Amino acid sequence: MNRFNRRGSGVALGALVVLGVSACATTPKAYIDVADEPPDCERFGWYEEPQRPASIAEQRVRDEVMRVLEGKGYTVDAENPDCRVSGVIFTGDRPGSPVSVGLGAGSWGGNLGGSVGISLPLGGPRKVGNLAIDVIDTDRNAQVWRGTLEGAFRSPEAEPEAVRTAVENLLETFPPRGGG
Structure with a gap:
């Protein structure tokens, strides 16, 4: 019986830790x-900013955006596009988790017991990479979509696979050619 109580308290403690971390x-x-x-776009071109060079990550974004748009049936036309697209990776602060964890469990003399402890917040703010993609109608000279x-x-810093996944997720809602 004592062995079951220890195993049960260990499982419960482990479940609480997993829940707290998740x-x-x-x-x-x-x-x-x-x-x-x-x-109202059929042909896309990339919006270049000549005053500053594109970072490696932004070049990856450009390549992935154009790949996804081609997959949706659009044509890439750098010279005469209906719409221009731009993408940028920027940093922001993500606040620390509001979750606090305070755990106490144990056994003494075959009985289970718990304790009250002080909870401390986990982590603090940290820098994360964000992605923004804009679509500009060249005839109207107006932004028509932003994700x-x-x-x-x-x-x-964005790794190639992370850029691919982020662009695909963001452009998932952009309509395929033909408006469907």
Whole structure:
């Protein structure tokens, strides 16, 4: 019986720790904004900013955005696009977890017991990489779609696979060619 109580308290303690740690995990949050008049694009080109060079991560974003748009049936046309697209990775502070964990369990003389302890907040604010993609209608010279993915990357530096996943997730809501 004593062996069961110890095993049971160990399982309960382990479950609480897993629950506490999983509560600290965060998932990226996407925000999409579409103009009153939806995008009317068939051909896309990348919006270049000549005053500053693109970072390696931004070059990855460009390549992935154009790949995803081609997969949705759009044509890449750098010279005469209907719409231009830009993407940028920027850093932001993600607040620390509001979750606190205070655990106490044990056994004494064959009985289970618990204790009250002081909970301390886990972690503090940290820098994360965010992704923003804008679509600009060249005829109207107006932004017609914007997608932002907060917390897209665990750190401000974006690895190739993380860029691929973030761009795919963000452009998932962008309509395929033909408006369907």
